[in-house]
Amino acid sequence: MKIEAVDFFYLSMPVVTDAGDGSQDALVVRVAAGGMIGWGECEASPLVSIAAYVTPMSHGACKPVRDVVLGQQLETASDIARIGAAVELECMDLLQAAHTFSGIEMALWDLLGRKRQVPVYELLGYARAYPKLPYASQLFGDTPQETLAGCRSAREKGFRAVKCGWGPFGRGSLADDRDHLRAAREGLGDGGTLLIDAGQIFREDVDAAAARIAMLEDVGALWLEEPFHGGAYDAYAALAARGGKVRLAGGEASHNVHMARQLIDYGKVAYVQIDCGRIGGIGPAKLVADFAAARDVTYVNHTFTSHLALCASLQPYAGLKDHVICEYPFAPKSVAWDMSETHLLPNANGEVVLPAAPGLGITMNPGGMAAYVVDVEISVKGKVLYRTPSL
């Protein structure tokens, strides 16, 4: 089948705040080929990723993503890899291209799975999808009381793992951070898996991050996520070398496979977190999962948005039995929930298992999306390059 159409839908809450909540908007991609459609989602900044699809060419290594994707043949998984490699080469100087293509690539897997009537994880070579332990991913509260309430709410809803991140963490005193960490542990209860996300707040300051290690150990945190700039491998390695029970996690910003591999080899993280909406899609993420497994590093999805993104992000490591933790959008904004008819809910064991359904295994809800569609129009030289299409 031939890729006939790629349509982008920029969805948003009516009001977007400056909280670190990535579920406030979304860029959903619909790809049509051979009379079928597939869905994917880019992360983040919808308008910019749309622009990278339609922009005029700057030169031979700076083409719009559209020019590389439209009209391509799609019959096998290797076709998806071939198209991805072409985007890397022909959109080399267009930085945003990786984010734009990520959503398209997901949709190509969805399409191929639906055509073959198999789940994407089977196309990736996995015989089955193993259960994952979802962690309720949420922001620290403004106060320790709010942090406690958030973690307690997650526990009451059956979550045995919680991640608190961003918000005030690392921005105030050590005592402030300690109060939040103790509140999180109190809310989650003993025995639950507690994960902490620093949101890159310490940039390259190893000492500032190290000053929190003892208190993280006191509350039994499993990992400290993104203490530093995503590219500051030396800082990661220096913190990892200081030992302690708390391991490092990172990798969500990787926009190619190399970056994720390097965070493992040079940054010495114990958990590598991949966002399929940024790294170029499911295929590159699977390469990272293989690499991580070979290095005894645990692969984890990065997903703070919709269940479409969630179902895509679990495919690359669905068949890795020992890689059990998964990020689960705990309190997404309604735009992220309403865009799909089906959702991936924890089972009675509190585990998440990808459905053995064709493609990504999720049914989208164009009617549900409609209320959130943001009208966009981009014109160059008086010609409309993009106008929000019909759902």
Added chain:
Amino acid sequence: MKIEAVDFFYLSMPVVTDAGDGSQDALVVRVAAGGMIGWGECEASPLVSIAAYVTPMSHGACKPVRDVVLGQQLETASDIARIGAAVELECMDLLQAAHTFSGIEMALWDLLGRKRQVPVYELLGYARAYPKLPYASQLFGDTPQETLAGCRSAREKGFRAVKCGWGPFGRGSLADDRDHLRAAREGLGDGGTLLIDAGQIFREDVDAAAARIAMLEDVGALWLEEPFHGGAYDAYAALAARGGKVRLAGGEASHNVHMARQLIDYGKVAYVQIDCGRIGGIGPAKLVADFAAARDVTYVNHTFTSHLALCASLQPYAGLKDHVICEYPFAPKSVAWDMSETHLLPNANGEVVLPAAPGLGITMNPGGMAAYVVDVEISVKGKVLYRTPSL
């Protein structure tokens, strides 16, 4: 002074081809503060970088560049670094932000230098600007005869160094590449500095690149540039370890300081090439220059476009006497030439020296730009977020 206005001008040749010639379009930035203006240039993909300036916020770590820059105070060099750090943090999930901010950052240096009536390199701490040896940067011809003619033309115009890149190199047989390399050397003449740019054609294939080393040595090439994907540090290091007289160069795609440092430490390049229009501007580039000098690696600018970009890209290593090679746009398209009134021409010794003039030391030509302005309009929810401003 306060940053009052940031205006983007997308300039383009009437027709853009898929040749690897990055001078076919440009994104020029004009910043106004305290009654003065400064100029900068982003590289590449103008529409996408404009979108990253005006896009609606996705969340607190995915803001439009505009929200972080407008209204900021600009009095000292450290203000520029502060604004850059804020962009890194607050636009963390907006991949294109680094390219967008790069042009703004250049303009901030230009503004500050004009206000203080000193060249930017003085603001960076250099007492003077040393002469650089410009290499005529051009594409391989379609045939060896064209490659020979291009190199001969450069020599006749007084260039003692030439770089040939992209085009057919690495895409055909070994014999084809050998013919082009010999033609380049013949055109340049004995004794001239010959540089070869593979344009990432070998991706991660170390053997394919290594197969060209002997013929590169035969023609006395000084460096082999970007044999691989810009992030494939392992491949760079593996090729470097195979020894030989030909050294490796790379780094133009670095969109933060970390990437450039890592290409040095992990990729083992001998020449690090920085594009001030991508890495976040002149300040981050200066950090790379300092780092390179400490590691005994040679810093080189990456500039294939205008003399505005050229004058910006030479500032970060203007005062490094031993780092003498500089990339010089040899045959830019008229859009890149016409945008400035003044140009940085080689002197009687065939050397290029930054003028001891305020700011970036170049006088722009709004009238010259006018013929190339591409009208752009971006609307979201019926509201115009960007419309090409008046020159």
